[in-house]
Amino acid sequence: MKLFDVYPLFDIVPASAINCYITDYNGVEYLDLYGGHAVISVGHSHPDYVKKITEQLNRIGFYSNSVQNPMQEELAFKLGELSGYQDYALFLCNSGAEANENALKLASFHTGKARIIYFEKSFHGRTSAAVAVTDNPKIISPLNDTVRRTLLPLNDVSALESALQIGDVAAVIVEGIQGIGGCRVPEPAFLKAAEQLCEKYEAVLILDEIQSGYGRSGKFFAHQYADIRPDIISVAKGMGNGFPIGGILINPKFKPWFGMLGTTFGGNYLACAAGIAVLDIMKTEKLVDNALAVGNYLLSKVAGIPQIKEIRGKGLMIGLEFDFPIATIRKQLLYDEKIFTGVTGTNTIRILPPLTLTKPQVDHFVEALVRVLNKS
Ligand SMILES: Cc1ncc(COP(=O)(O)O)c(C=O)c1O
Numbered sequence: 001m002k003l004f005d006v007y008p009l010f011d012i013v014p015a016s017a018i019n020c021y022i023t024d025y026n027g028v029e030y031l032d033l034y035g036g037h038a039v040i041s042v043g044h045s046h047p048d049y050v051k052k053i054t055e056q057l058n059r060i061g062f063y064s065n066s067v068q069n070p071m072q073e074e075l076a077f078k079l080g081e082l083s084g085y086q087d088y089a090l091f092l093c094n095s096g097a098e099a100n101e102n103a104l105k106l107a108s109f110h111t112g113k114a115r116i117i118y119f120e121k122s123f124h125g126r127t128s129a130a131v132a133v134t135d136n137p138k139i140i141s142p143l144n145d146t147v148r149r150t151l152l153p154l155n156d157v158s159a160l161e162s163a164l165q166i167g168d169v170a171a172v173i174v175e176g177i178q179g180i181g182g183c184r185v186p187e188p189a190f191l192k193a194a195e196q197l198c199e200k201y202e203a204v205l206i207l208d209e210i211q212s213g214y215g216r217s218g219k220f221f222a223h224q225y226a227d228i229r230p231d232i233i234s235v236a237k238g239m240g241n242g243f244p245i246g247g248i249l250i251n252p253k254f255k256p257w258f259g260m261l262g263t264t265f266g267g268n269y270l271a272c273a274a275g276i277a278v279l280d281i282m283k284t285e286k287l288v289d290n291a292l293a294v295g296n297y298l299l300s301k302v303a304g305i306p307q308i309k310e311i312r313g314k315g316l317m318i319g320l321e322f323d324f325p326i327a328t329i330r331k332q333l334l335y336d337e338k339i340f341t342g343v344t345g346t347n348t349i350r351i352l353p354p355l356t357l358t359k360p361q362v363d364h365f366v367e368a369l370v371r372v373l374n375k376s
Pocket of ligand 1: 123124211
């Protein structure tokens with residue numbers, strides 16, 4: 001059997017990884033400024049993380065959500081504590097798309113309504129409702145196309161109010177910082193207005209923090225820069241440092257009933273072990289603060305590079321937009337300088353490293369970038 005060919009691949013086979021570095025089968029070491037697509041939070045193969053999952057696997061790897069699982073409660077407690085959402089409830093699932101799918105479903109159950117408002121350049125995943133509210137018609141199948149939805153420009157308060165006034169909106173979904181949209185930060189005033197308008201028109205505000213959450217922005221959640229408290233927050237990616245886990249943080253006004261949401265694998269022991277290890281490491285190593293400090297350092301270092309047209313983002317979620325396509329630069333960074341970076345669109349490099357990144361590693365990247373730019 002062959003693989004279903006949906007991914008364009010770099011010609012690199014990672015063999016091992018430690019903290020911010022990946023080593024391939026030829027023994028070549030790469031600096032990882034891509035974090036496996038914003039997934040690696042506490043660094044590759046962190047010893048506490050490896051120990052926690054290994055020990056758990058030696059005890060029990062899986063049962064089901066029909067028995068008590070104190071690890072889920074420990075995870076919820078620690079997440080509440082670190083994020084400042086102690087009063088919210090946690091529902092666990094396995095991926096980002098699934099987190100958003102459940103968030104949208106919960107909003108629809110709660111309001112009895114079905115329309116979703118979403119924004120230009122958004123990405124929310126590839127399951128049915130999540131992909132329907134993603135601004136990329138190419139990945140929306142006719143089946144997904146049946147979801148009732150309204151696409152609006154980001155940061156346009158009056159367009160949002162006009163759409164909400166109609167009265168059929170279950171939820172407004174917005175990323176804390178747009179990822180695939182190119183590290184675009186919603187204006188704090190817009191998020192504040194969205195919070196107030198959702199309350200006024202009885203719609204649910206969903207903050208997709210799948211990419212921008214878990215410390216990546218330099219706060220636990222990017223929306224905390226806008227000082228809002230959304231009704232539902234979706235998380236995944238950094239939550240498990242590579243172990244598949246996702247979840248939604250749910251305001252106490254939502255009342256659950258048995259069977260309302262559910263999943264076979266969500267919240268399994270191994271995922272909880274990964275999730276707890278991540279939170280413990282983030283706390284002891286102060287990784288949210290590190291993301292802010294090293295991110296700000298990176299922003300200051302790239303500010304003087306003349307070829308960069310626009311710099312966007314916060315913490316260690318940074319978009320560098322150029323006037324020209326960057327495919328060649330990205331390849332040169334990878335193959336000549338041995339540095340992994342992300343991309344968005346044709347002209348923007350995305351920096352999404354582990355939150356353990358250091359200032360000397362930033363210096364190394366900036367020197368390499370300048371070298372590559374001077375070649376082209
Ligand atoms: C903002 C955002 N939402 C949702 C998703 C979907 O997550 P997953 O690929 O885990 O389903 C992603 C993935 O890139 C994302 O960046």
